[in-house]
Amino acid sequence: MESCIFCRIAAGGTATPLLYEDEEAVAFRDIQPQAPVHLLVVPRRHVASLNEAADERFLGKLLAAARKAAANAGLEQYRVVVNTGAEAGQSVFHLHLHVLGGRVMAWPPG
Numbered sequence: 001m002e003s004c005i006f007c008r009i010a011a012g013g014t015a016t017p018l019l020y021e022d023e024e025a026v027a028f029r030d031i032q033p034q035a036p037v038h039l040l041v042v043p044r045r046h047v048a049s050l051n052e053a054a055d056e057r058f059l060g061k062l063l064a065a066a067r068k069a070a071a072n073a074g075l076e077q078y079r080v081v082v083n084t085g086a087e088a089g090q091s092v093f094h095l096h097l098h099v100l101g102g103r104v105m106a107w108p109p110g
């Protein structure tokens with residue numbers, strides 16, 4: 001989708017370096033990192049949120065991509081977050097997994 005920034009990044013149409021990519025997904029650094037390492041794992045196909053992702057195999061592949069992207073970034077311990085809906089903090093309506101690491105995480109999140 002041309003108007004979607006994550007579609008454009010996933011298609012390689014921006015200057016954002018891709019740190020990981022496979023047939024389903026790409027990973028790149030969050031522009032406003034909330035941890036020393038903060039990656040976003042984004043499917044190549046446009047899906048607005050977790051609620052619109054009907055394909056469970058695809059969801060499994062995204063989670064595996066998050067694990068691989070974390071490993072590529074040198075993370076053994078990390079948090080994966082999927083904000084779903086504006087009330088939960090979702091601001092970009094293209095499904096994405098946050099991978100955060102490199103510091104001790106607090107719980108519960110705000």
Ligand code: AMP
Nearest residue numbers: 005016029030031032083089090091092
């Ligand atoms: P969320 O609030 O869960 O929808 O997360 C969206 C994330 O995308 C935020 O952490 C933003 O900092 C990040 N973001 C927005 N635009 C870009 C961009 N062009 N490149 C990298 N990260 C971005």
